[in-house]
Amino acid sequence: MTGPRNPRKNKTSISKKGTAPAGGETPTEFRLQKFLASAGLGSRRQCEELIRTGRVTVDGLPVENPGINVNPLKQVVEYDGERLKPERLKYFVLNKPKGVLCTNHDPAGRTRVIDLFAKERVRLFPVGRLDEDSEGLLIVTNDGDLANQLAHPRYRIYRTYRVQVAGFPTNEKLQQLRDGIFFREGKFQVISAKFAGKQGKSAYLEIVLGQGHNREIRRLFARIGHKVMSLQRIAFGPIRLGKQKVGQYRELTRNELEELRSILERNKKTPPKGPRSGGSGNSSPKRGSKGAPKGRRKPEGSGRKPEMAGSEEATPQKKRIRRPNNSPTVGASGGKSGGRPSGGKSRSGYGSSKPAAGKKKTKTYDFH
Structure with a gap:
């Protein structure tokens, strides 16, 4: 005797939670507790308790799992021996x-x-x-x-x-x-x-x-x-x-x-x-809900974090490193022409007034 291709389809839905009966993809299939609620036995939670008491049967077999699927058009669902209909x-x-x-x-x-x-x-x-x-x-x-x-x-x-x-x-x-x-x-x-x-x-x-x-x-x-x-x-x-x-x-x-x-x-x-x-x-949109408020700049590039609007450090300058191809003229005091005054220091303390030695290129670091 040849059996069905999928032996699970020969069982009712009470054998396993969530297993649909034959033709289980029809729109007439329900979770058991939902079906009982639609039949007027109470809320879904109340129906879950009724199922666990063993008073509900599907095709004559008692059920204690409220999460199974049933098809009321193809299966007989009873409560205390009375058939239920949605x-x-x-x-x-x-x-x-x-x-x-x-x-x-x-x-x-x-x-x-x-x-x-x-x-x-x-x-x-x-x-x-x-x-x-x-x-x-x-x-x-x-x-x-x-x-x-x-x-x-x-x-x-x-x-x-x-x-x-x-x-x-x-x-x-x-x-x-x-x-x-x-x-x-x-x-x-x-x-x-x-x-x-x-x-x-x-x-x-x-x-x-x-x-x-x-x-x-x-x-x-x-x-x-x-x-x-x-x-x-x-x-x-x-x-x-x-x-x-x-x-x-x-x-x-x-x-x-x-x-x-x-x-x-x-x-x-x-x-x-x-x-x-x-x-x-x-x-209707509330104030400030559409885009960023005025004063906040959208960060350019994915690596930067957005700044706080209104802060003094809202748009911090990037570290600048100058590496000129041609060394500028260096005065006797060591300051570049058109640069900082002689004898002065940069804000960070770098770039003192010592003269550059030989033809070595100068590097100016400006931190903010």
């Missing part, structure tokens, strides 16, 4: 109300974002977070790969907020936000900050962030002495909130999803240009 990927835009939490687990039993999607009957999670006191646009999906890309600063998906603050920040204070302020987690910095109106003794501003830290906007304005009274996210990349009512959600259109993916693909290939860490290639 869920259809869904993408929603929610206008999150105040008082609703972005976490998927709250011991206090408060209202969560996923509670607003109870009729969808799929496992969903929000992309990023809006704190309990904030409202506005929130993308909710079951596509973990897309969610990770949207939340990662490497892909530079900007978030736009409409913020109401007490008082009227000066241009100097707004510039502090653009330049960045250091906190325990690192440097917090806005892409742009501009006035959008006023009401009584408060001002409305439009703030654009390149990445989101915990309560970043509130902490930035507290540092410059202005309390945030209300905060609403009005855009996430190309996705706009528009006139969507608070508490309502809708599915992303095909055009919105394609535009979002095209931006992710473009920013993945284009490295950030700004000075900001993990920052924003689409942002």
